[in-house]
Amino acid sequence: xxxxxxxxxxxxxxxxxxxxxxxxxxxxxxxxxxxxxxxxxxxxxxxxxxxxxxxxxxxxxxxxxxxxxxxxxxxxxxx
Amino acid sequence: xxxxxxxxxxxxxxxxxxxxxxxxxxxxxxxxxxxxxxxxxxxxxxxxxxxxxxxxxxxxxxxxxxxxxxxxxxxxxxxxxxxxxxxxxxxxxxxxxxxxxxxxxxxxxxxxxxxxxxxxxxxxxxxxxxxxxxxxxxxxxxxxxxxxxxxxxxxxxxxxxxxxxxxxxxxxxxxxxxxxxxxxxxxxxxxxxxxxxxxxxxxxxxxxxxxxxxxxxxxxxxxxxxxxxxxxxxxxxxxxxxxxxxxxxxxxxxxxxxxxxxxxxxxxxxxxxxxxxxxxxxxxxxxxxxxxxxxxxxxxxxxxxxxxxxxxxxxxxxxxxxxxxxxxxxxxxxxxxxxxxxxxxxxxxxxxxxxxxxxxxxxxxxxxxxxxxxxxxxxxxxxxxxxxxxxxxxxxxx
Numbered sequence: 001x002x003x004x005x006x007x008x009x010x011x012x013x014x015x016x017x018x019x020x021x022x023x024x025x026x027x028x029x030x031x032x033x034x035x036x037x038x039x040x041x042x043x044x045x046x047x048x049x050x051x052x053x054x055x056x057x058x059x060x061x062x063x064x065x066x067x068x069x070x071x072x073x074x075x076x077x078x079x
Numbered sequence: 080x081x082x083x084x085x086x087x088x089x090x091x092x093x094x095x096x097x098x099x100x101x102x103x104x105x106x107x108x109x110x111x112x113x114x115x116x117x118x119x120x121x122x123x124x125x126x127x128x129x130x131x132x133x134x135x136x137x138x139x140x141x142x143x144x145x146x147x148x149x150x151x152x153x154x155x156x157x158x159x160x161x162x163x164x165x166x167x168x169x170x171x172x173x174x175x176x177x178x179x180x181x182x183x184x185x186x187x188x189x190x191x192x193x194x195x196x197x198x199x200x201x202x203x204x205x206x207x208x209x210x211x212x213x214x215x216x217x218x219x220x221x222x223x224x225x226x227x228x229x230x231x232x233x234x235x236x237x238x239x240x241x242x243x244x245x246x247x248x249x250x251x252x253x254x255x256x257x258x259x260x261x262x263x264x265x266x267x268x269x270x271x272x273x274x275x276x277x278x279x280x281x282x283x284x285x286x287x288x289x290x291x292x293x294x295x296x297x298x299x300x301x302x303x304x305x306x307x308x309x310x311x312x313x314x315x316x317x318x319x320x321x322x323x324x325x326x327x328x329x330x331x332x333x334x335x336x337x338x339x340x341x342x343x344x345x346x347x348x349x350x351x352x353x354x355x356x357x358x359x360x361x362x363x364x365x366x367x368x369x370x371x372x373x374x375x376x377x378x379x380x381x382x383x384x385x386x387x388x389x390x391x392x393x394x395x396x397x398x399x400x401x402x403x404x405x406x407x408x409x410x411x412x413x414x415x416x417x418x419x420x421x422x423x424x425x426x427x428x429x430x431x432x433x434x435x436x437x438x439x440x441x442x443x444x445x446x447x448x449x450x451x452x453x454x455x456x457x458x459x460x461x462x463x464x465x466x467x468x469x470x471x472x473x474x475x476x477x
Contacts, residue, residue: 010221011249025360026359035367036364043357046353049353050350053350053353058240061252062253063226063253063254
């Protein structure tokens with residue numbers, strides 16, 4: 001995982017965690033304290049996920065080969 | 080042809096080279112382009128890349144050659160027994176004194192050559208295990224970066240772009256420019272693998288004829304897809320077309336747009352899902368709270384919980400009762416005491432000398448001493464008589 005990703009969880013990881021939280025809350029076997037904590041975490045995750053989904057514009061990049069042979073990407077404007 | 084005199088015929092004997100040259104000229108001018116149908120035999124794929132074979136039918140045969148530059152463009156591998164139509168010119172090869180068909184195009188008869196090549200390659204690769212399910216890599220459910228390999232004239236790219244923008248714009252698209260030929264596709268797959276920072280690749284092209292889509296049926300493309308570390312979705316052509324790349328790829332989509340639909344979730348659905356999750360979580364928590372509240376309520380109204388309270392109430396009642404009876408008894412006692420005190424008082428009062436005096440008795444004193452006997456007084460003694468309301472002085476007469 002790249003350093004950029006480690007700070008904030010990936011969408012998939014967040015959603016999986018959220019699903020697990022929803023499940024344990026639904027089963028209702030956790031204590032009230034735990035349930036409250038889970039609920040807070042879950043709401044936060046849902047908010048984060050929704051934020052990520054609200055990106056308005058698709059990022060399109062072009063793969064180009066740099067002089068040193070490494071690959072890099074550059075932004076691509078609407079055609 | 081000009082008529083030559085007999086002697087001149089002898090004198091003008093042609094050299095072998097000369098006659099061959101004339102035959103060559105004659106044949107090559109006569110047959111600059113012919114189509115010949117026959118069956119391939121003596122097929123030889125020379126290491127130089129040239130193809131040598133014989134075309135034959137029941138009555139005759141003709142040598143044929145296909146030079147490497149043309150053989151490379153063949154979409155199938157000719158083999159002995161195959162019925163073909165060859166297009167080419169008749170050429171003469173003087174060193175051997177033979178003529179041959181210089182083939183520039185070869186087409187199988189009966190079955191389309193592309194179809195044939197397709198079936199052949201498919202069988203071969205299937206036998207090698209390139210289509211095995213075991214080898215297929217899972218497509219990530221939420222890719223963050225999608226590599227797209229398409230031809231430069233990008234109707235397919237445009238389609239995918241609009242689908243992705245509509246469904247899940249949070250994704251990043253990395254496109255590899257302008258590929259059409261098999262070699263370019265192979266290179267693009269290799270490059271994007273070396274770049275590495277994409278989660279899935281869509282190898283796409285809009286619809287077209289079998290010839291147009293042929294690059295996706297090439298063996299080198301199939302092997303490049305198989306070798307890719309990054310999962311590949313093949314999205315070539317229209318719904319009914321299948322390409323070799325479809326079989327090798329980790330997932331097949333009928334069209335590029337369909338691939339874009341497959342590769343990301345619809346964010347509207349995801350947002351709805353998130354809303355549902357929030358709703359469910361809230362409901363669960365509320366249910367939990369209400370269950371707990373009910374339990375607390377239940378405990379509060381339970382017999383055992385209320386027993387101490389009852390005991391307390393009973394005790395309090397008992398205390399009240401005791402207090403009441405105590406008060407009662409005390410006042411009774413006070414009354415009794417009061418009564419006896421009054422009696423004593425009366426008795427005391429009865430003994431008060433003043434009260435005796437009041438009844439008509441009097442006290443007699445002589446020089447302050449109380450006289451209690453008549454013999455204590457003689458004639459002429461001064462005495463004081465005390466009545467209840469005062470005293471008088473007197474003198475005893477006798």
